[in-house]
Structure formats: structure tokens, C-alpha cells
Amino acid sequence: MFEYAPAPESRDVVDVKSSYGLFIDGEFTDGAGAAFKTINPATEETLAEVAAASEADVDRAVRAARRAFGTWSAMPGSERAKYLFRIARIIQERSRELAVLETLDNGKPIREARDVDLPLVAAHFFYYAGWADKLGHAGYGPDPKPLGVAGQVIPWNFPLLMLAWKVAPALACGNTVVLKPAETTPLTALLFAEICRQADLPPGVVNIVTGAGETGAAVVNHPDVNKVAFTGSTEVGRLIARSVAGSGKKVTLELGGKAANIVFDDAAIDQAVEGIVDGIFFNQGHVCCAGSRLLVQESVADELLEALKRRLSRLRLGDPLDKNTDIGAINSAEQLARVRELSDIGEAEGAERWSPACELPGRGFWFPPTIFTGVAQSHRIARDEVFGPVLAMLTFRTPAEAVEKANNTPYGLSAGVWTEKGSRILWMADRLRAGVVWANTFNKFDPTSPFGGYKESGYGREGGRHGLEAYLDV
């Protein structure tokens, strides 16, 4: 057998400090809350201690953002663009460092952090930098105004990319931000704070407050916040929607998903298998738009399942810093418990569970790539978002049945269609109630393309021209 020798990326390229403060008004400061530790989920080693922002700290951050809003929003768009372009370039220059830090804190494979996350992060800043002096041509009137201070709460699955999705359009439109990264993955946001200083961004334009749920609640509920943007679970999204109701704050929510990846019998099977693998095992399945429900036309189901199993047997699970790793670590003990629980329920409800022979490391949080077959629409693994490397396979007989099953979910974030027949792609895309429909591909992102959900997957769009609306007073 051709065994690949370990090919680890060097962790020396990033200087992980032993402790980090909050980033408020352009300075790193202590927080009043009880500091917490962030760990490497692949080894359970403590990476750093991070300050927790209390309500008073959040208030300081919002006041700093409010002060900065005056000058930042009055600045010509072409000047704001210069800062954003500068940030984008620094991100590119420091991308190796950022990718390693993301992998250490999140557990995702370095290949993905390096080849997907970081290029997209830089692309988002470049894209929205380009909009900053062209807002009058975005279709929202000749001179659309910013909203003010944006309170942004982001998840742990794509820590830096979600930051980019939130911060880049907010700043381009002239808003200032108070951003709370996820409790388990604060480090790249704090390195981004350093980049803001390196780019000479005026103090207070970007503020980063770390902490757990209470810190997030303080950001969302602060009376001087004009806009709330959240990406995360539907459960927390509901709480936020409730708490800001009637406050006049503009809200966008990007929540969960249970996407159907639909494979017709005339699909390019080898590429469909790749797309299914990419759809659910990319980033250990910690993807809100993951293709977690595989709907296969019954006539090719056996053939496809066999090909899928063969492909899964070649996935390389292990050290996320190894450049040849395909599947990294589950982000936290809590998430691992949830993935295990839902998988156990899947088995108990009668679905058949399969994983390739795959050795899991002794330390850290790991879950093997898993397929459930014999799944019915009524099974919880076909309904609930697992947010892990777990695929539920169902079958259908006709295009109409595929649409019916795909739409039969409280979510509606994304869907995939695999067929060599162009007219069927269009027919399906018209009927699928999902924010994104990918055809013969999956998990493709681009800053020019709007992203967002139907139903319980949230509201508002991020990315593209549409993404500006959320940060303009229109």
C-alpha cells in the first residue's frame, strides 16, 4: 500500500499568545467577566486564555463603535475602500498564519483552511471594498445611508469566514461593528483585530468582544445597536428574533439547514459521489448548508451507495495540521455528544448505520464519517440538523417525489441537484424552496453570490449586491 508519510504544516508560523484581551476602541483590554480557555479540539490541549466581556465591556465597545461611526460613515466611500483593500491584502499576506491558527482552534483540516476558508475571506474583503464607493449604483437609491452600529454574533464552524461575511459589507456601507466570535473559536478573530491595527483602521470601527452566550445576548440587546446579524442555531436565532422584536433594530439571521442533495439516475455518478462527500464531510459536516440528506433515485441507489462506501473508505481522518487530512476533529465535546446522540437515535429508530474502518485518535473529539441507509422521512436523522459528518440516505422514484421530499423540512437553506439533463435542473430549481440550489456541484461559495435561507433557515441575504441591503437604511 502507498502510505503517505506525515506532512504536517508547521505551527511555528503563528505565534499563539498565552492570553488574549478584548479589542475595544483600537486597543486590547481586559474583560470583567471570568476569562475562559480555548482548546485545540484535535488534542484537547489548551491554546490560550481569553477574556470574557461583561455587559459593561459590551457597553464600552458599543460606545466606541458609536463614536467611530461619525467619522467612518462621513468618510468618502473611496476612502473606506482603501482600508478594506488594505485589510484584504494583509489577510492574503498572512494567510498561512491565519490558516494554521484556524485549524488549531477549530479542528478543521489545514487543506480546507488553506484552500477554502482563507481565499474566500480575502475575496470577501476585496469584493465589498469594491462596493464602498459604488453604493449609489447598488439599486437602493442614489445615496443610501448606513445604519449605525452593527452587533454581530458568529458561529464556530467557519470562524474567520463568518467574520468576513459580517464585517466586510458592514464596513463598506459605513457602519461600525461590535462582533462576538464563538466561545470555542475566538483566536482568528483576535488575530483579525491585530490586522485591523496593522491596516491603521480608525479605532472603534471594529470591536471584538469574546465570551459565551451572555456576551452575545449583551451585544444583541444593547439599546444603541442598530443592526443585529447572527449566524448560528435556529434555537438561538428564535431567542434573538424575540428579544429584538419591536426594538427597531434591523435583523438578519442565518440559521440551520437540512439540505437535500438529489441524485437522478442520469447523473455523472463519479462526480456526484465527490459532490456528496464534499456536501456532507467538508468541514466535518459543520456546515449549515451541508447536504445532510441524500435523495437518490431508486434505480441507481445500490450502485451509488457502493461507490459512496468505496470513496468513504479512502477519506483520511486525523491530525488536522497534516496537509493530507480530509476529515479533522469535531469542534467541541458538546458538539460530539450531540452528533453521537442523534446517530444513536438514528440506529434506535431503525436506520442502518455504516462507517468505514477508520482509526480514531485517542485524544480529542472525533467522529467517523457515517452513512445511514434505510432512512425514512419520519426519522429524526432525516429531520434534525446533526451538524456533523453524518449522512442520511433516502430514495425517490420521480422528480415530483424528489421535490416533495426535499421541501418537506422546516429548513430551506440549500439543495443540490445532480443530473446531466439541463431542463430538469431548471425545473427542480424552480420548485425547491431553498436559498441556494447547486447543480452538479455542492458547497460552492463566492462573495458575489447571495446566501441565505427560507423558513427556519433564517432571513436576509449575505453576499453579493443583496448583502448590502442588510447594512443600509433602506
Place this chain on the structure above:
Amino acid sequence: MTTPLADVASSDATLRAFLHGLPGVDRVGADQRAAMLGTRSIKTTAKAEAIDLAIRMVDLTTLEGADTPGKVRAMCAKAVHPDPSDPSVPKVAAVCVYPDLVALAVDALAGSGVKVASVATAFPSGRSSLDVKVADTALAVAAGADEIDMVIDRGAFLSGGYSKVFEEIAAIKAACARPGGEHDAHLKVILETGELATYDNVRRASWLAMLAGADFIKTSTGKVQPAATLPVTLIMLEAVRDFLAATGRKVGVKPAGGIRTTKDAIKMLVLVNETVGEGWLDPDWFRLGASTLLNDLLMQRQKMATGRYAGPDYFTLD
């Protein structure tokens, strides 16, 4: 595969129905998969093993109008002792020459274990009558060639004349036989993928060649660009994998043309490893058709052993 494969070749229409019934290939997805596998990082011990395996898989090739007995003899010497300063370097798999030079190569390589492959069938264009192609093949076989690298009639393939292509391959296969009890020559079928243009065509031509009796399917003549790209090799590997599952017969793959560096060769090995697995990681089932690749492999091999790069003059030019 439910189609009875024996009946498939009865006419252009049945061949068309079968070949066009194979699953399509999505170009974007295939390119993406090949590119992703190209990012694999093969280091240290794995790299050393890969380099030796790649050397053992090389079909050292000279296919020039200017080929002479002297040139072929020099290449044969190189095939047996690729690096005169290091006897631990393995021999290459084969040398590949034109039919008129086969006897000379057979003589030069006698007892070495290095095989002699010959191109045939009006290589590289394939534009001649079947009689001429068969005679061309018979010449090489009679001269002692172990392997025949034939070209398909791309014009016939592109115009839907699948049975013409099929019959030609079958006829050349028959011409590879040595009735006297000696080993038949192995038949490698060159698809010239650069002229087939689409990945769907590459998959169909692969199946057509295998159905007609190919022992190996080979990407290119080396005279047309693009030649052995990663995605094309990926699709041909998928085809031999699926053909084995459908028929129980295993067919080899040979990318040829444009593989110049150790990096290129290692990417090919990664592709084999992660598409069809170790069953094909052997010179009996996977070859690399190349001329300049060998010296880069030798240079990288020496670098792995000594930690230093030697200049190009330390490797022989043949």
C-alpha cells in the same frame, strides 16, 4: 452492468447505445477532483518509495524520425542502468520505439527483464488501411516486441463509426498473438485523448478499447497537446475500475506525454492510489510513458539520499 457485453459490438448502433448509456462525466467536477488530489503532499519515506515505483513504471520512449540504432542502443543501456553511479536504482519497465527498431532493442535488452514496446498501426495518426496497420503490427511482433502500442482511428470514433474502431482493435489484438506457444504481445490502445476533446468521449473510448480486447489503455501519442492530464488519467482509471467490476477482467492504464517532473509522476501515483487503489500500483498495471521524466526522478532520488541536488551533468543524456 446488466447489458450482455458480448452483443454490444454487433453494430454501430448497439455500440452507440451502450457507450452513450455509460454515466456522463461532469468536466468541472472531474477537474476539481484531479486538482484536489494534486494537492496531496508526499514527503520523506513516501516520496522515496514513490520515486522508485515511478522509475519501475517508466516506458522510456524515443519516437522521432531521427531515431537511429545508436540512439536506441544508448536508451536501452539507460533503461537497464538508469544511474551508473548508483546500482540501487531499479530498471525501468520498458523501452518504446518504432517497429523497425524493435529487433535492435530486443537484442540490446536481452536477459535484462526490461520489456520492448513498439508503436504500430500508422502511428501517430493512424490514417492508413487496416491491412497496413496489421502488417505494421506483425512486423513489430515478429521482431520480438513484448508490447504493442496502437492508435485508434479517432476520425472513425468522432464520426460515430464505433464498430470500425472496435474491429481494428480486435484485428490488431489478433496480430499480437504468437501461435507458437510464446507469450502474446500485450496490446496498449492509445486513445489520443487530446483529439477526443470531451471527457465523455474519453470514457466511451476507454470502454470501447477494453471491450475490443485492450490489455492497457493509454492516453496519448505524445504528439498532440494536451496529452496525459490528471483529469483524463482519472477518468481512464475510473473506467478500468468499473470494467473490472463489470467483467472481471483487469486492464492497465498508461498516461503518456507531458509527464516531465517527479512532481507530475507522484501526482499520477496519488491518483492511482486514491481512485483504484494498490492493485494498480505496479508496473504490470500502470506505466508512465515519458522520455525526460527519468532524469528528474533520478535527480530527486539522489537529493533524497544525499540531501543535495547534483547538476544536470551528473545524469546521463541518452
